[in-house]
Amino acid sequence: MVLTRFPRAPLTEGPTPIRSLDRLSTHLGAELNGVRLFVKRDDVGPVGLGGNKLRKLEFLLGQALADRADTVITVGALQSNHARLTAAAAARMGLACELFLTRSVPRDDADYTGNGNRLLQDLFGARIHLLPGEADSLAEAEARADMLRSQGRRVCVFPSGGSSPLGCLGYAACALEILEQAGNLGLSFARIVVPNGSSGTHAGLAAGLAAAGRDPVLAQSYTVLAPEAEARATTLAKARDTLALIGGGLTLADDSIRVDGAHRGPGYGVPTEGMREAVRLMARTEGLLLDPVYSGKAFAGLLHDVRTGTYAWGETVLFVMTGGVPGLFAYRQDFAEV
Numbered sequence: 001m002v003l004t005r006f007p008r009a010p011l012t013e014g015p016t017p018i019r020s021l022d023r024l025s026t027h028l029g030a031e032l033n034g035v036r037l038f039v040k041r042d043d044v045g046p047v048g049l050g051g052n053k054l055r056k057l058e059f060l061l062g063q064a065l066a067d068r069a070d071t072v073i074t075v076g077a078l079q080s081n082h083a084r085l086t087a088a089a090a091a092r093m094g095l096a097c098e099l100f101l102t103r104s105v106p107r108d109d110a111d112y113t114g115n116g117n118r119l120l121q122d123l124f125g126a127r128i129h130l131l132p133g134e135a136d137s138l139a140e141a142e143a144r145a146d147m148l149r150s151q152g153r154r155v156c157v158f159p160s161g162g163s164s165p166l167g168c169l170g171y172a173a174c175a176l177e178i179l180e181q182a183g184n185l186g187l188s189f190a191r192i193v194v195p196n197g198s199s200g201t202h203a204g205l206a207a208g209l210a211a212a213g214r215d216p217v218l219a220q221s222y223t224v225l226a227p228e229a230e231a232r233a234t235t236l237a238k239a240r241d242t243l244a245l246i247g248g249g250l251t252l253a254d255d256s257i258r259v260d261g262a263h264r265g266p267g268y269g270v271p272t273e274g275m276r277e278a279v280r281l282m283a284r285t286e287g288l289l290l291d292p293v294y295s296g297k298a299f300a301g302l303l304h305d306v307r308t309g310t311y312a313w314g315e316t317v318l319f320v321m322t323g324g325v326p327g328l329f330a331y332r333q334d335f336a337e338v
């Protein structure tokens, strides 16, 4: 797979570590059903506190810089990690950044509206446009881009989660990185597990696996945003578009994408008991931080599946930690002990 023809902005520093969850595994004991659990630390990165959006932004901002853009605009929820990392990466690359943020999560406490990612978006110098929950933020972003262009600015608009086919290439590259690391570690992962929001992480991994001649169904996700069938259809479409962008004439079968919708709870950004248990368990046994919106729910799903015997004895599962830690400060109330 040749990705070198796509320009990349330097926002990551080499492969993120893969390591086993020894203390969590000891804690789970018989509940593990013989599964070997590993994590990939995509929550660690050199810009803006890190997270999965950096891999997408490498390609998105790489192209924006090649097009001599001076401004980037993107969209997201009030506590969007993607918006925070776009603001940070734009600052790093010397571009102006504007964010169209929607009140799509039913919360209005001070932590949610002012702390976590919202605080950081301001610190990274982004210009913020706040919209009601039902607003078409991408249309508003495009209208603003047209206005700025009429003033002579060179503007790039990134979609929600940065999950255009170009952005998804970040996770196609990650699939290759995982295969190479697994080879070096002498491991063969039976499953690579990720959260699914705007579907680009799963889609990129599936496309990358297919391009590398591996079974795309190795990647699997837990949706935290769209209902299961919709998330699956979106992921398949994005994986196909990404594979087409990579080139080589490969295709993806209809059954190559597995998405589980059982751990989303009442809706996007709404905490679940499983999420709280997963976040606490990882923090207390491993000293690692999941987030309340994405990785906490996905890891809750993985724990559930491990405990109920979905995996064969001895199978090796890789969970990709995707970041989102600032969200913990926005959801402070949900983790308070008293």
Ligand SMILES: *Cc1c(COP(=O)(O)O)cnc(C)c1O
Binding pocket: 051, 052, 053, 081, 082, 161, 163, 195, 196, 197, 198, 199, 200, 201, 202, 291, 294, 295, 322, 323, 324, 325
């Ligand atoms: C955006 C995000 C995800 C989901 O990635 P998608 O590519 O949008 O599906 C997962 N975890 C965190 C922390 C995120 O910010």
